[in-house]
Amino acid sequence: MTRLSKRSFVQLAGGCSFAVLALLAGCSKEEKTTTTTAPAGTTTTTTTTTATTSMAASAPAAPATGPLKVAFAYVGPVGDGGWTFAHDNARKALEKELGARIQTTFVEKVPEAADAERVFRDMASQGNKLIFGTTFGYMEPMLKVAADLPDVKFEHATGYKQAPNMRTYDSRTYEGAYMVGIIAGAMTKTNTLGVVGSVPIPEVVRNINSFTMGAQSVNPNVKTKVIWINEWINPPKEGDAAQALINGGADVLMQNTDSSAVLQTAGKAGKYAFGWDSDMTAYAPNAHLASAVINWAPYYIKATREALDGSWKGGGHTWWGVKEGAIDIVSISEKVPADVKAKVDVVKAGLKDGSFVIWKGPIASNDGKEMLAAGTNADDKFMSGINFFVKGVEGKVPGGDKK
Amino acid sequence: MDQLALLVAATLNSGTVLALAGLGLLINERAGIVNLGAEGMMLVAAVAGFATAVHTGNEALAFGAGAAAGAVLAAAFGVLVIWLNTNQYATGLALSLFGAGLSAFVGIRYTQEKLGEQRSFSIPGLADLPFVGPALFRQHPMVYLAIAATIAIAWFLYRSRAGLVLRAVGESPESAHALGYPVRRIRLAAVVFGGALCGVAGAYVSVVHTHLWVEGMIAGKGWIALALTTFATWRPARVLLGAYLFGGVTMLQLQLQARQGCSDDFFWGALCRAMQLSSEFLTMLPYLATILVLVLISRNASFIRINMPASIGKPFFPG
Numbered sequence: 001m002t003r004l005s006k007r008s009f010v011q012l013a014g015g016c017s018f019a020v021l022a023l024l025a026g027c028s029k030e031e032k033t034t035t036t037t038a039p040a041g042t043t044t045t046t047t048t049t050t051a052t053t054s055m056a057a058s059a060p061a062a063p064a065t066g067p068l069k070v071a072f073a074y075v076g077p078v079g080d081g082g083w084t085f086a087h088d089n090a091r092k093a094l095e096k097e098l099g100a101r102i103q104t105t106f107v108e109k110v111p112e113a114a115d116a117e118r119v120f121r122d123m124a125s126q127g128n129k130l131i132f133g134t135t136f137g138y139m140e141p142m143l144k145v146a147a148d149l150p151d152v153k154f155e156h157a158t159g160y161k162q163a164p165n166m167r168t169y170d171s172r173t174y175e176g177a178y179m180v181g182i183i184a185g186a187m188t189k190t191n192t193l194g195v196v197g198s199v200p201i202p203e204v205v206r207n208i209n210s211f212t213m214g215a216q217s218v219n220p221n222v223k224t225k226v227i228w229i230n231e232w233i234n235p236p237k238e239g240d241a242a243q244a245l246i247n248g249g250a251d252v253l254m255q256n257t258d259s260s261a262v263l264q265t266a267g268k269a270g271k272y273a274f275g276w277d278s279d280m281t282a283y284a285p286n287a288h289l290a291s292a293v294i295n296w297a298p299y300y301i302k303a304t305r306e307a308l309d310g311s312w313k314g315g316g317h318t319w320w321g322v323k324e325g326a327i328d329i330v331s332i333s334e335k336v337p338a339d340v341k342a343k344v345d346v347v348k349a350g351l352k353d354g355s356f357v358i359w360k361g362p363i364a365s366n367d368g369k370e371m372l373a374a375g376t377n378a379d380d381k382f383m384s385g386i387n388f389f390v391k392g393v394e395g396k397v398p399g400g401d402k403k
Numbered sequence: 404m405d406q407l408a409l410l411v412a413a414t415l416n417s418g419t420v421l422a423l424a425g426l427g428l429l430i431n432e433r434a435g436i437v438n439l440g441a442e443g444m445m446l447v448a449a450v451a452g453f454a455t456a457v458h459t460g461n462e463a464l465a466f467g468a469g470a471a472a473g474a475v476l477a478a479a480f481g482v483l484v485i486w487l488n489t490n491q492y493a494t495g496l497a498l499s500l501f502g503a504g505l506s507a508f509v510g511i512r513y514t515q516e517k518l519g520e521q522r523s524f525s526i527p528g529l530a531d532l533p534f535v536g537p538a539l540f541r542q543h544p545m546v547y548l549a550i551a552a553t554i555a556i557a558w559f560l561y562r563s564r565a566g567l568v569l570r571a572v573g574e575s576p577e578s579a580h581a582l583g584y585p586v587r588r589i590r591l592a593a594v595v596f597g598g599a600l601c602g603v604a605g606a607y608v609s610v611v612h613t614h615l616w617v618e619g620m621i622a623g624k625g626w627i628a629l630a631l632t633t634f635a636t637w638r639p640a641r642v643l644l645g646a647y648l649f650g651g652v653t654m655l656q657l658q659l660q661a662r663q664g665c666s667d668d669f670f671w672g673a674l675c676r677a678m679q680l681s682s683e684f685l686t687m688l689p690y691l692a693t694i695l696v697l698v699l700i701s702r703n704a705s706f707i708r709i710n711m712p713a714s715i716g717k718p719f720f721p722g
Contacts (some may be wrong), residue, residue: 077507077514077618077619079510079514080514080616080617080618081514081515081617089541093466109619122620130456194661212446224658224659225661227657227660227661228660228686229686230683233617234620234622235613235615235617235620235622236608236612236613236620236622236624237419237622238418238654239612239613240413240657241615241657241660243413243654243657244413244654244657244658244660244661247406247409247410247658247661247663248406248658248661250661259615259617261613261614261615263568264517264613264614264615265619266615269720282515282517283517283615284517303586349635395660396698398683402566
């Protein structure tokens with residue numbers, strides 16, 4: 001009997017230690033980066049005032065001179081080399097810019113579901129006063145948490161719902177899509193382009209359309225094939241979808257997913273593709289034609305400055321593009337002819353000074369309906385509700401029939 | 404026809420991962436052990452294989468590292484469930500979570516790494532045949548090895564004495580024990596072998612299929628392989644069939660999306676028109692089709708009873 005109980009104790013211990021190990025491994029992902037706290041006196045007076053007003057509702061014990069705590073919730077791992085990587089680079093730039101006045105933390109791989117709500121609450125309870133959520137799916141959870149915690153400032157990327165203490169921001173990624181589209185249109189031999197789409201929401205549809213319009217500006221005969229994988233990041237599936245596009249005759253690919261799998265599949269098949277969100281040259285130097293990148297740093301610095309000096313206001317939407325330095329095209333390959341590069345430069349300059357507009361009528365959908373009348377420029381409301389494909393894109397947007 | 408050949412080629416490529424992992428799990432379960440940690444083992448193997456490929460540039464070594472990583476994790480699992488008799492399901496789940504965390508931790512510095520350009524393979528002579536060449540004979544060697552492994556495992560289980568002993572251990576460990584077979588050691592060997600095969604599958608995903616490492620990149624393939632083993636009623640050939648079916652329908656739905664024009668082509672046009680459906684539905688299709696077919700072929704209840712290892716998931720206490 002004693003022997004048996006001893007044994008069952010060992011079993012229990014074994015099972016438990018495994019579980020504890022697993023938990024440890026799970027926790028280790030919540031990494032924290034912290035800038036060293038500044039010596040007293042370096043913080044400016046403006047910081048002190050904001051800190052006191054915002055702290056008034058919560059713990060009075062917290063020293064008013066402490067740095068502003070800023071938290072980021074990411075949908076993917078910081079090492080995805082794409083979307084989340086770009087956000088994290090901007091976070092690092094923000095730390096560098098504002099130094100000891102702030103303290104940033106991040107949590108990666110926060111699912112776009114109810115779990116996000118828990119993470120936001122957790123961040124707020126740890127004293128973070130400015131919280132950035134960097135994916136569309138955080139919209140509802142963030143709205144809910146924002147209503148409960150009026151003294152915390154919320155910033156939501158790519159969404160459209162605001163609150164008195166929550167506002168939204170986005171990048172005009174379609175400007176990057178248009179610019180790489182110009183290169184795609186010039187480089188295709190089969191006149192068939194392929195796009196691996198993630199989830200059929202207006203943002204992604206707009207990028208596919210803009211990519212096609214960019215290509216058509218130099219090559220009116222191009223058509224674009226689209227495959228949806230209904231996920232933001234799933235490298236094997238992204239690669240399979242890219243292969244299916246290549247099998248279907250596409251020779252220049254673009255993706256609106258978060259890893260470099262499409263580019264690498266193109267490299268394997270001897271076709272061309274682009275980097276998206278971050279510079280992806282190194283993943284497949286021979287296949288890489290250019291990278292459309294997002295630089296979130298200007299916005300993060302502006303928003304955090306506002307939170308520091310008290311001018312931060314909730315509600316409202318900020319949508320930055322090439323003009324504000326938020327979108328760029330980088331690492332254009334030597335394979336791209338000089339005249340094509342020059343065309344890209346002209347468009348970039350035009351976007352910068354506002355003289356060039358991508359979404360300018362007439363624009364027709366691919367079933368022949370006029371969506372934008374000749375001579376009119378699309379406003380942001382039109383831009384944020386695009387659920388049709390332009391002429392030249394094959395197929396129809398899933399669920400695009402119902403309004 | 405070209406399209407069809409490319410579809411077959413892509414199917415073989417994407418089904419191989421599931422086939423290898425499914426075969427490994429089949430050996431486990433034939434010995435009476437369910438290892439729910441497949442996903443975690445595959446993730447750790449994927450990063451181990453990728454890291455080895457980055458440092459040595461040698462694919463064979465990468466597969467070896469993947470197999471070793473899978474085997475080590477499986478051995479730890481085996482000791483816990485076989486000697487310490489912890490609950491197989493709970494321990495397997497813990498292994499799965501542990502593997503996901505460990506691979507993410509180890510993999511941090513490999514997310515930005517890249518491998519050199521990939522070689523393309525072809526079997527001389529056969530690869531140039533019309534249709535069958537591009538469809539069947541331009542695959543990575545591991546694709547053929549997976550088929551060979553299926554045959555070898557089927558032969559081992561049903562034609563060899565050692566296979567008979569393994570099945571006896573899975574059916575009635577008490578009887579095998581009474582006959583003098585070292586039940587625990589045989590089970591551990593089966594678990595380690597299964598882990599090694601899952602490891603090879605994991606390494607295939609990162610080293611051959613995608614050529615990169617991203618956290619969580621196995622994306623549920625381990626769980627699908629587990630389900631596949633059960634739906635295939637623990638028969639090697641059916642595991643292979645199910646894996647190709649799943650891979651095939653996955654690729655088919657992607658290709659259908661790419662040809663939304665619905666051409667006049669007899670095969671594709673008809674299929675495409677019959678399925679002008681939402682991409683969400685198409686994404687669901689591989690799961691649906693695989694379950695449907697495997698349930699249909701094994702709808703005979705007595706057949707399942709015959710094939711299902713009787714002691715599966717149950718702990719064994721010798722004397």
